[in-house]
Amino acid sequence: MDFTHARLNMVENQIRANRVTDPAVLTAMEKVPRELFVPKALRGIAYVDEDIALDEDRFLMEPMVLGRLIQAAAVRAGDVVLDVGCATGYSSAVLAHIASTVVALECDDDLVIRATRTLTDLNLDNAVVVTGPLAEGYPRQAPYDVIVLNGAVQQIPDGLRGQLADGGRLVAVLGDGRWNSKLTVIERHGDAFGHRTLYDAATPVLPGFAKAPDFVF
Numbered sequence: 745m746d747f748t749h750a751r752l753n754m755v756e757n758q759i760r761a762n763r764v765t766d767p768a769v770l771t772a773m774e775k776v777p778r779e780l781f782v783p784k785a786l787r788g789i790a791y792v793d794e795d796i797a798l799d800e801d802r803f804l805m806e807p808m809v810l811g812r813l814i815q816a817a818a819v820r821a822g823d824v825v826l827d828v829g830c831a832t833g834y835s836s837a838v839l840a841h842i843a844s845t846v847v848a849l850e851c852d853d854d855l856v857i858r859a860t861r862t863l864t865d866l867n868l869d870n871a872v873v874v875t876g877p878l879a880e881g882y883p884r885q886a887p888y889d890v891i892v893l894n895g896a897v898q899q900i901p902d903g904l905r906g907q908l909a910d911g912g913r914l915v916a917v918l919g920d921g922r923w924n925s926k927l928t929v930i931e932r933h934g935d936a937f938g939h940r941t942l943y944d945a946a947t948p949v950l951p952g953f954a955k956a957p958d959f960v961f
Contacts, residue, residue: 747779750791754778754807758793764811768819772841773811778804780862781834795948802831802852803948805894809917809927810835813892816929816942817915819843823889826907829878829950833859835894836871846871847885851878851952879952881907888912895950896921900930908932921949 755774764770779790782804786796796804805813814835819825823843830836830848832855839846840863848863848871850856860873874882879901881891887909893900893916900916908914912932919925927945931938 745788747777747787747790751778754791754793758808759811762808762812764808764815766815768821768842769811769815769838772814772838773807775841776834776837777866778807778834780866781832781837798831798855799852801951802829802855803895804831804834805947809945809947810838810894812927812943812945813915813917814838814842816927817890817892817913819890824885824909825890825892826882826885826888827892827894828881828904829894830859830873831855831894833863833871833873835892836873837863837866837868839890839892840868840871843890844870847882847888848873849876849878849882850874851876877952878950879904883907891915893917893950893953896925896945896947897950897953898955899953901953905930905932905937910934917945917947922946 779787782790795806819842824845825843827836827848830850836846836848863871881904886907889912891914896917914930917925918928923946926941927943929940
C-alpha cells in the first residue's frame, strides 16, 4: 500500500474538506505516518475516516475530529501542550510538529511503551510520554498553553482546567460521544474560564471522566 498517497488523500479529502484550514495542522498531518500508530494488522485501514479500535475501550480518533480539535486549540510554535489520553501517540506526533513541547499523558502501561517507542523512532524529541490518571492531568509540568483531550468526556475536572496557563486553551468533545456531543474550547483568563461551543462531534469516550451519579433519596 502507498501510505504516502493515502496520507495526502486523508488530508485533502477528510481534513481540508471539513473546514480544517490551518496550514500548520494540515502540514503536520501530512508529515506524520499514521500507519505506524496502529497495530500492524490494521495498517491497511490507517487512513480511513473512522475511529480505529486499539483495544476494547481505546481508539485512535478519527482524523477529521482530531484535526478540528487541534485547529480549535490554535496551537502556536512556542506552546507547551498537554495531550491527555495520547494512546499510541499519533495525536502527540501531530502536535509535536506544531508546538515546542508536548507532554503526552497515558494511563495504560502498554500504550505508554508503544507511544514512547514510535515517537522515539520518528525522532520527535520534543514529545515525552508520561504515565498517570487521565482526569488528573500532569500538574508537575503545568501550566500548559494548550490541553487536548483525546476523546469524548462528560465533564472536565476543575484540577485539569487549573493546569492551563493564563490565556491557555483546553479543547475537548463534551458529551457521550454521539453526534449530540460538542467540540468545546475552554479559555483561561486569570481566574475566569470562558467556554465556546464550535461543532457537533462524534468520537469514542475517553475513560476516567464520567460524572458521579446524582444522589437519589
